[in-house]
Amino acid sequence: MPLSIVILAAGKGSRMKSNKPKVIHDVAGKSMLQHVVDTSKKLNPEQIIVVIGHESEQVTDVMRGQDLIFVEQTEQLGTGHAVLQCNDELKPGNDILVLYGDVPLIKLSTLEELINKGREDNVVSLLSFNADNPTGYGRIVRGKNGNVSAIVEQKDASEEVLRITESNSGILYMKGSEYGELLSDLDADNAQQEYYLTDVVKHAVRKNHNVDAVICDDETEVLGVNNQQQLAEIETIYRCRAATRLMDQGVKLVDPTRIDIRGKVSAGHDVVIDINCIFEGNVELGDGVEIGANCVLQNCKIGNNSKVQPMSIIDQSEIGRDNSIGPFARIRPETKTLDKAKIGNFVEVKKSLIGVGSKVSHLTYIGDTEMGEDVNIGAGTITCNYDGAFKHKTIIEDGVFVGSDTQLVAPVRIAKNTTIGAGSTITKDTAVGKLVFSRAKQVSISGWIRPAKNK
Numbered sequence: 237m238p239l240s241i242v243i244l245a246a247g248k249g250s251r252m253k254s255n256k257p258k259v260i261h262d263v264a265g266k267s268m269l270q271h272v273v274d275t276s277k278k279l280n281p282e283q284i285i286v287v288i289g290h291e292s293e294q295v296t297d298v299m300r301g302q303d304l305i306f307v308e309q310t311e312q313l314g315t316g317h318a319v320l321q322c323n324d325e326l327k328p329g330n331d332i333l334v335l336y337g338d339v340p341l342i343k344l345s346t347l348e349e350l351i352n353k354g355r356e357d358n359v360v361s362l363l364s365f366n367a368d369n370p371t372g373y374g375r376i377v378r379g380k381n382g383n384v385s386a387i388v389e390q391k392d393a394s395e396e397v398l399r400i401t402e403s404n405s406g407i408l409y410m411k412g413s414e415y416g417e418l419l420s421d422l423d424a425d426n427a428q429q430e431y432y433l434t435d436v437v438k439h440a441v442r443k444n445h446n447v448d449a450v451i452c453d454d455e456t457e458v459l460g461v462n463n464q465q466q467l468a469e470i471e472t473i474y475r476c477r478a479a480t481r482l483m484d485q486g487v488k489l490v491d492p493t494r495i496d497i498r499g500k501v502s503a504g505h506d507v508v509i510d511i512n513c514i515f516e517g518n519v520e521l522g523d524g525v526e527i528g529a530n531c532v533l534q535n536c537k538i539g540n541n542s543k544v545q546p547m548s549i550i551d552q553s554e555i556g557r558d559n560s561i562g563p564f565a566r567i568r569p570e571t572k573t574l575d576k577a578k579i580g581n582f583v584e585v586k587k588s589l590i591g592v593g594s595k596v597s598h599l600t601y602i603g604d605t606e607m608g609e610d611v612n613i614g615a616g617t618i619t620c621n622y623d624g625a626f627k628h629k630t631i632i633e634d635g636v637f638v639g640s641d642t643q644l645v646a647p648v649r650i651a652k653n654t655t656i657g658a659g660s661t662i663t664k665d666t667a668v669g670k671l672v673f674s675r676a677k678q679v680s681i682s683g684w685i686r687p688a689k690n691k
Contacts, residue, residue: 241335246308253464268339269298278344307321346454364402364405366451375403384441479497487508506523512529517535520536522538525541529546531547539556545565546564567585568587585603590602614638614658617643639655
């Protein structure tokens with residue numbers, strides 16, 4: 237049966253103390269709602285409907301460019317009311333899975349199990365969990381046949397029911413053939429005068445329909461976020477999960493509690509990651525890679541046996557095999573280093589190719605440059621690639637030696653095996669194998685007195 241997914245994301249989240257809607261607060265570098273949408277997409281639904289309300293324009297702006305249907309809930313009249321707002325968009329006959337935009341840790345495997353249960357002879361299937369402390373949760377009451385007979389809220393529960401630990405997560409699956417009838421029976425005859433989605437259980441049982449629940453083994457999957465403390469807790473759980481996945485791949489984490497993964501990291505054999513590193517986007521680490529402490533890696537690939545020294549940043553770039561990067565190096569987007577290259581301390585490289593065996597060891601800026609093999613760049617060298625309006629390219633051919641404190645003013649080509657004397661400003665192309673330098677004559681001035689303050 238085709239599937240429609242409804243994600244409830246209309247709440248204000250006033251306890252977040254923020255001008256942003258709760259569901260667009262970030263966990264691991266992307267919004268909570270995006271986490272739920274990404275998991276939903278893996279279920280291959282026919283449609284994903286997001287119910288929005290408070291500051292809805294902020295939500296649609298963050299989620300733009302995706303195949304989502306947005307439905308606005310102008311009045312906050314409960315979860316059942318929110319789902320009812322989707323009537324005009326839901327494809328008739330589709331089964332319905334209801335999720336929550338502030339429950340970002342739900343796993344695909346758990347939802348698949350719930351859907352499979354729902355596709356059995358059950359009109360409604362709930363996701364429940366055995367709470368360590370069930371206070372405040374609706375309790376799942378089961379009949380003699382093991383099916384769910386009721387959801388009893390805390391305030392309405394007897395002493396016997398309060399001893400039940402199986403609790404309601406709010407996530408549920410409904411057969412499309414019965415969806416319309418069950419929701420049409422909802423009413424706001426309660427103290428809050430709201431339409432509760434959980435009442436579909438009451439109506440389904442009354443009609444003698446089967447209602448069952450899948451117990452989620454991991455309570456953290458169904459944790460919701462209502463304040464900044466809970467958001468931090470969710471972030472910690474996500475980080476621990478990600479660290480565990482890396483260690484399952486064989487990665488050595490010096491301290492698994494001090495790594496921050498905000499995307500996807502894949503790693504080869506014998507990878508070592510020191511403390512306080514941040515990984516964003518898609519990061520690939522080859523065999524034998526070592527990442528030093530306090531590094532930030534964003535959408536990059538690190539080749540086999542390369543070492544990234546502490547305090548380095550690599551962004552949207554590709555590092556070759558057997559490289560040494562850092563410490564305190566910054567590799568900016570569109571940079572590619574080939575095998576056995578070295579980028580040393582306090583070196584910035586942007587949109588450049590660094591050839592095999594070439595070395596840029598310290599205190600240097602290389603931008604918009606194509607560098608050949610076995611080049612040596614001295615300390616304090618810069619490629620002057622920007623004229624105030626346009627960027628220009630520097631070509632440095634194989635075997636070039638550039639002395640310290642040199643400026644290469646682009647566009648310029650430094651020919652093969654050129655040696656450039658320290659302190660030079662090079663504005664013209666060089667000839668192969670020549671020694672090139674440009675310096676003003678050194679002058680000593682007699683009788684000159686250094687300025688001094690009056691005492």
